[in-house]
Amino acid sequence: MKNSIKVERAKKNLTQADLAKLVNVSRQTINSMELGKYVPSTVLALRLASIFETDIESIFTLEESDWK
Template identity: 80%
Template sequence: MTNNIKVERAKKNITQAELAKLINVSRQTINAMELGKYVPSTVLALRLAHVFEVEVSDIFALEESDWT
């Protein structure tokens, strides 16, 4: 799964720590998501979408390997 969390953070001009506080996770969780090492739960993905004021599909996309 790919994501645009870093891009969306840049648009809002917020740090990993600020985003983490907004969605009630650690900064390390944000970092892991940005690096593709952690796939968030549906609830967490919806929180991110709410903060960024976009659809979940604007942040996350499946890769071909996710289908096999």
């Protein structure tokens, strides 16, 4: 699953640690999501969308490999 967390985070001038604190996860979790190594829960995705003031679909994009 592709995501634009790093881009959205930069728009808000947030560090990984800042964002992690806002959504109540570790900085490592934010890093893993940005690298595409971790797919967040629905609740975490909704928290991120709220912080970034956008919808989930604007942050996360399914890739063809996600359907297999």
